[in-house]
Amino acid sequence: MKKKVGVITLYNNNNNYGGIAQSYAIQRYIESIGYECSIINYKRSRKGVFTIPQTQLTGVKRIKNALVRRIEMVGDVFLKNKIELRKICFAKSREVIPHTDVYDEENIQNCNKEFDIFISGSDQIWKPFVLQLPYVLNFVDSKKTKISYASSISQTELSDKYGCFMKKYLEEYKAISVREKDAKDYLEKTIGRKVEWVVDPVLLLSSNEWKEVCNEERIIKEDYIFCYLLGDRKEEREWAKKISKINKKKLVVFSHVEGHCRLYDIGFGDISIYEAGLPEFLSLIRDASCVITDSFHATVFSFLFEKQFYVLPRRNKNSDENMETRLTSVLTQMNLLERKISDTLEVAGNIEENYIDYIHLKSNIKTQIEFSKDFLRENLEEK
Numbered sequence: 459m460k461k462k463v464g465v466i467t468l469y470n471n472n473n474n475y476g477g478i479a480q481s482y483a484i485q486r487y488i489e490s491i492g493y494e495c496s497i498i499n500y501k502r503s504r505k506g507v508f509t510i511p512q513t514q515l516t517g518v519k520r521i522k523n524a525l526v527r528r529i530e531m532v533g534d535v536f537l538k539n540k541i542e543l544r545k546i547c548f549a550k551s552r553e554v555i556p557h558t559d560v561y562d563e564e565n566i567q568n569c570n571k572e573f574d575i576f577i578s579g580s581d582q583i584w585k586p587f588v589l590q591l592p593y594v595l596n597f598v599d600s601k602k603t604k605i606s607y608a609s610s611i612s613q614t615e616l617s618d619k620y621g622c623f624m625k626k627y628l629e630e631y632k633a634i635s636v637r638e639k640d641a642k643d644y645l646e647k648t649i650g651r652k653v654e655w656v657v658d659p660v661l662l663l664s665s666n667e668w669k670e671v672c673n674e675e676r677i678i679k680e681d682y683i684f685c686y687l688l689g690d691r692k693e694e695r696e697w698a699k700k701i702s703k704i705n706k707k708k709l710v711v712f713s714h715v716e717g718h719c720r721l722y723d724i725g726f727g728d729i730s731i732y733e734a735g736l737p738e739f740l741s742l743i744r745d746a747s748c749v750i751t752d753s754f755h756a757t758v759f760s761f762l763f764e765k766q767f768y769v770l771p772r773r774n775k776n777s778d779e780n781m782e783t784r785l786t787s788v789l790t791q792m793n794l795l796e797r798k799i800s801d802t803l804e805v806a807g808n809i810e811e812n813y814i815d816y817i818h819l820k821s822n823i824k825t826q827i828e829f830s831k832d833f834l835r836e837n838l839e840e841k
Contacts, residue, residue, distance in 0.1 A: 463488050463495040463838065464573035465607075466592055468581045469557065470501045473548040473717055475739040476660075476755025480580045482555050482671075482736070484607065484659035488577075491835055497557040498569055500592055507623065508586045526721050533719030540732040541717055547735035563590070567597040575838060580608035580637060580659050586620050594627035604630055605837050608637040608656050608830075611644070612784050621648040633837040635830075638787040656830035657791070657823065658758060665762040673741040678729065682708040684746035685727060686739075686756045687770070688715060692722045694770045697803045698750045701768070702728070705809050707747055712739075748809045754784050761792055761823075764816045766809050769798045791823045 465488070468474075469481050481497050488495040534541075561569060569576075576598045583593040591597075595604045606628075628634055628649050635654040636642050642655040660668075683705065685698045702709035711727030712734065714720050723730075731742065740759060743749055749760040752772040760767035769789065772782050782798075789795045794814065799806065806812050 460492065460494045461574045461838070461840070462572060463493045463575045463577060464498045464558070464569055465495065465577045465579075466498040466500055466595070467579060467583060468588070469497045469552065469555070470499050470560065472552065473545055475736055476753060477581055478548065478551050478555070478736050479740075479755055479759075480608075480659045481552075483661075483663050484577070484580065485555055486667075487659065487662040487831075488834065488838070491831075491838070493575075493838060495556070496572075497555055498566070499557045499560050500566060501560050501562045503563050503590055506587060507589045507591065508617075508620065530719040530721055533714075533721075533724060537714060537719050541714060544732050544734065545717070547733060547738070551735035551737070563592065566592050569597065570599050570602065573602075575603045575605070575840070577605045577607050578609055579606050579635075580610060582610045582612045584609045584611045584624070584636075584641075585613060586611075586616065589623075591627075594624070595631075596627060600630060603632050603837075603840060605632055605834075606634045606636070607834060608635060608658055609641075610637040610784055611641040612638065614640050614644075614783055616644065625649045633833070635833055638784050639790070640783050640787070654829075654833055655787075655826075656833055657826050658754070658788070660755060660758050661762070661823065661827050662831060662834075665764075668740060668759070668762060669744065671737055671740055672744055673737050676745045677731070677738060677741055678708070678710055678745065680708060681747050682710045682729070683748045683750060684742050685709055685711045685750045686715070687711075687750075687752050689752050689770075689772045690716075690720045690722065690774050693803055694752060694773075695722050695726050697770060697799070697805065699726075700805050701748070701750060701809075704805070704807060705748070710742060710746070752785075754788065757785060758788060761794070764814075766812070766814055767797060768806060770803070771799065771801050791821070791826050793819065793821045793823075 465484055467481055468477050485495045485497055576595050578593055578595050582588050598604055625648055635656040637658055639655050642653045645653045683702050687694055708728040710729045713723040713730045743759045744763045749765050749767040752770045757769050769785055789798055
């Protein structure tokens with residue numbers, strides 16, 4: 459009889475292409491090596507382990523922020539149907555992935571009846587202000603195997619309280635792996651045991667396996683640049699518009715991707731796509747002449763589909779949080795750190811003059827992928 463593996467990650471109502479893709483990938487890969495696997499459909503509590511610090515705006519910034527939010531609230535009314543359409547597409551993409559009934563903190567211990575082995579990860583489940591007790595498998599019976607796969611902390615400034623928390627709850631893990639090199643170094647020092655640096659689950663599947671998920675037909679018939687930005691600043695959008703103009707190609711965008719109106723997305727791009735689940739998202743990357751993004755997973759798929767791409771700084775207008783650790787890690791693995799545009803946002807120019815030669819690219823990521831697969835295979839085996 460096959461062993462049953464339960465994976466807890468950011469799945470429940472996750473309206474994010476990368477989040478859905480990594481859930482799909484880890485479930486599919488684990489089944490491909492001989493196990494039954496489902497995503498634990500955990501509905502997050504409103505209260506996490508650590509309190510989210512509130513950004514205090516003063517003076518002109520406070521007034522400007524209030525005016526922006528008023529404009530965005532009006533925009534929410536006009537965009538309601540389009541954003542709801544995208545949410546429907548997200549839901550369809552999630553439903554393709556085998557998953558449990560909905561659990562919450564009150565009843566998640568019942569998962570012990572369903573699974574023999576538990577995995578926490580991937581995605582940013584260990585980010586301090588995302589972290590909840592089930593993400594460190596506190597509900598799992600002590601006799602059952604606990605593994606972390608590519609769990610992401612995604613921050614470098616971490617409190618002593620956070621370190622003590624992780625040390626306490628990771629003691630019972632059979633094996634621990636994370637998605638960023640910085641997180642590996644931090645946890646090894648903090649908890650005093652071996653932590654592995656592995657690839658994101660989407661890299662456990664080949665480009666051909668991902669192309670099977672794509673739409674067969676092109677969505678946009680003409681040449682285009684695809685721009686997918688999670689940050690909400692004006693500066694990165696202006697950079698993308700300049701590249702589009704220099705290269706004389708249409709700019710295709712996903713506007714208002716956080717599920718509400720964002721001021722600088724209004725009027726941004728030549729073509730804005732709303733009716734798109736994971737297959738459409740992947741297809742637009744596959745068929746683009748170039749991809750411009752600040753997203754970890756859009757970067758990874760650009761690499762898998764051997765696209766020309768640029769990675770912009772990931773910033774939000776009211777936050778100083780640095781969210782680029784994971785991008786730096788994966789670009790280092792790819793040997794493509796030069797594709798990351800600096801904070802000065804100097805325009806890169808003509809795409810053909812900044813060409814990625816995939817044929818001669820000496821990337822370490824194939825070795826990392828094989829190491830990551832071995833990590834899962836070896837630790838899933840109950841010796």
